[in-house]
Amino acid sequence: MRPSGRLHLGHYHGVLKSWVKLQHEYDCFFCIVDWHALTTDYAEVGQLSQHVMDMAVDWLAAGVSPSSATLFVQSQVPEHAELHLLLSMICPLSWLERVPSYKEQQERQNGKDLATYGFLGYPLLQAADILLYRAGLVPVGADQLPHIEFAREVARRFNHLYGSEPDFELKAEAAIGKLGKKAGRLYSSLRKAYQEQGDAEALETARALLKEQSNITLGDQERLFGYLEGSAKVILAEPQPLLADPSRVPGLDGQKMAKSSGNAIFLRDGDAELEEKLRRMPTDPARVHRDDPGEPQRCPVWSLHQLYSPDERLHWVVEGCRSASIGCLDCKSALCSAVQTELAPLRLRAIDYEDSPDLVRSILAEGAERARDEARDTLAEVRLAMGLNY
Ligand code: SF4
Missing domain, CATH: 3.40.50.620 (HUPs)
Known part of the structure; x- marks a missing residue:
């Protein structure tokens, strides 16, 4: 990071x-x-x-x-x-x-x-x-x-x-020469494919292909496979994404939260700072007056509720907003308590580390x-x- x-x-x-x-x-x-x-x-x-x-x-x-x-x-x-x-x-x-x-x-x-x-x-x-x-x-x-x-x-x-074993090329070429031209050609094309892909799956594909070669004895198939494995030693593993x-996470303005956008709630924001930030958050513009009904989908506060509130409270927000039975300050206050509850232990630990x-x-x-x-x-x-x- x-x-x-x-x-x-x-x-x-x-x-x-x-x-x-x-x-x-x-x-x-x-x-x-x-x-x-x-x-x-x-x-x-x-x-x-x-x-x-x-x-x-x-x-x-x-x-x-x-x-x-x-x-x-x-x-x-x-x-x-x-x-x-x-x-x-x-x-x-x-x-x-x-x-x-x-x-x-x-x-x-x-x-x-x-x-x-x-x-x-x-x-x-x-x-x-x-x-x-x-x-x-x-x-x-x-x-x-x-x-x-x-x-x-x-x-x-x-x-x-750099993956080949030292002197590998010379040893493999000499040995493959004895297996005949067809085996040599097969080995070269498999090796090229394996080195280009260079992963375990490619090696398995190569093994399966070798098994299909009925004109090459089992012993020679194994030998070819051994050369193939040795020819592309993996030194640096290929990572996979997780x-x-x-x-x-929406920011205070409903856009993606980012420090540079000035719309972030920081993990170490104090209670007063958090309350102030949430209080200033825009809401559904349709709710001009306390008794104007609103629509949570048009409100960034709702997006944060979805992260922090259990189903029961989500239901309370949706019903209350659409019927205007709750005000935006009630709604924000419930969100504020939920965020504070999650962040409180984290903030305490942060203070300990800040002091040390x-x-x-x-x-x-x-x-x-x-x-x-x-x-x-x-x-x-x-x-x-x-x-x-x-
Ligand atoms: Fe947004 Fe809640 Fe106000 Fe509805 S009641 S507009 S969800 S802050």
Whole structure:
């Protein structure tokens, strides 16, 4: 997650709640990607360290736990930079230029000069962040799918270039020569397909195809399969996306909640601040007077009720709004209590962490050490495969 300061309800419902669940189901690595913040905000670094600390506090307060998952800051694991550099040697420029968000973001970031090397390369940095841990699954929203596909392509290219066992080619060619031309041709085409796809499924398809070759003995089929497996050793695993629940949290104006839109409710907003924000929220414009009936579907307050209220209260809102038996202030007050009830324990935990910045720093430092253990293993293999073994 890119550090952008305090987190809001959009982050909480869209990401953090699912992380809290995932940390008990998988071996999770959650990373505050401070270098990614620099790819667009390189000229405004004054708040960066505070943003990182705020993000860590909010994660911890929301229940992301250092005893269940590894929490760390990207720049405290320098292996991310090394893998990014090594992958940059093999990543075609055209792959980066065609990433959909490249042009879009450049156009959106008005006032910032994003014709930089760092900005163009940020999807590759993200690929390095993922591939460094040989991640099987990456929890993302649908808008991030092209980035996961990009990471998969980079891994495939790396495995294709460096995945063969040392001297494998010579050994395989000599052995296959003895099996005859037909087997040799079959092996070459299977190998090409496997190296291009490079995953377990492709290997299974190849095995099934080999079994159909009645003119090649079973023993030779096994031998060919063995060569095929050895010819495309997977060094960097291809990650799969784990699609997050697309629940869209509306902001105070009914648009998507975002800090930059000024429509956010932050996890650490105090009771008075929350009351004030909800009080100012627009409602159905048809409800000019207290006794004008309204329609919840036209009201952003209703969207938040749907996130926070049980069925009984939802029913109360719909009936009360349409019949004008409740006023908008009654409706907002019920919502406010529900949000406060959910956020109160989280805020208390956040205060504890805010008061103990050294504790937060030590949690992140321990996380970075755990992450580095994994990262070092991957890089040792990567360096060896790329001939950097001195
Ligand atoms: Fe919106 Fe509730 Fe007012 Fe209806 S009663 S317009 S749902 S705030």
